[in-house]
Amino acid sequence: MRVIVLSKAPIPGKVKTRLMPAYSAEQAAALQQLMTTTVIEKVCSIYSDVWLAVDEVTHPFFQELATTFEIQVYSQGEGTLGERMQHLMLESFRSNPVPILFLGSDSPHVNPERYKQADQHLGHHDIVIGPVEDGGYDLIAFQQNHPDVLRNIPWSTPSVRNDTVNNINHLNLSVHLLDESFDLDDANDLARALPHTW
Template identity: 35%
Template sequence: MTNPPHAAPASDRHLLLFARRPELGRVKTRLAADLGDEAALAVYRRLLAHTQAVAAPVAAHRTVWLAEAGPAADLSDEWGGYEQQPQPPGDLGQKMQAAFAQSFARGAAAVVIIGTDCPGLTTAHLTAAFRALETHDVVLGPATDGGYYLLGMKQLWPDLFQNKAWSTETVRAATEADVQRLKLSLCLLPELRDVDTAADLRAWEAAAR
């Protein structure tokens, strides 16, 4: 089977995942403020398993960038099929920029990054993101909270990671403004909802029923 015109072969597509090891009191802290640490940890495990499942069929080199684990972290998940890297220092933008830079330095032609907060994410969204990069400079998966659940690009644009108030409702708009200012072509994926609060969790569970 041949690749579509201008499509990067699977080895040139990199899927990056930012994650934490499951650990009581250190994951889903905003959710834990409403539900308690144990319930928040259980939700995180569900989200992590979901993200791994939808990423598994994607034809790409997969790398998980793991936050520093605490003393009680669950290290049992061996992340089969993933290259493992420790998250670099800095704020979220600096971490993501470093992850993208490594992939491009290693010859990637299309790089997509996701987190572990989005239960609505599907394999189809990830496939669509890589397909969009055949004809667009940047692909963005907007989240309902004003951030994004996915970012993809086919070369490094450092401006997209700078001067952002991370974890606020301004991130998506600021990123789109950068794309417009740089005169880049942008593909927007469907808007999805992250699970960060008890209200988000209720919406997820209601949609699943």
């Protein structure tokens, strides 16, 4: 399996803005950096085929991660989150037609067993989704190239997960949903996540 971790450059004022004003822009950017590093570290402890897909490939933080963890850094491309994931999916299956697992950097508190569960269930389903409380998901895994699953999704809304599942059903594909977790978006989420090991 190939794991594709999506992340944004830790630029103050442009990332984790929902943590403000409880935290400063600089603190939010530092947290973004820590979250991305933690997710990459967890993923690399299990998988050897890891892509880091980012908005600014040349950012020093991403280059440092690439060197430290010996991973490849790729551009996410342009467009909506769905369009960027479609682009990455196409590039991934072109280079090596193996199952892929998309992860964001917003769930550093998640036990890596969740990744393994997605991997295992993908052996019996076309797609696996890791639901989160806000109506989205912290991971989505694909057995094969199915870009239409990600079309016409109203990203950053409470209906993301349901709309994705509807697409899957309309395409006559099978899906497995893991147990519900939560993303780290605001100060309350951070307080909940801190007791976890990450």
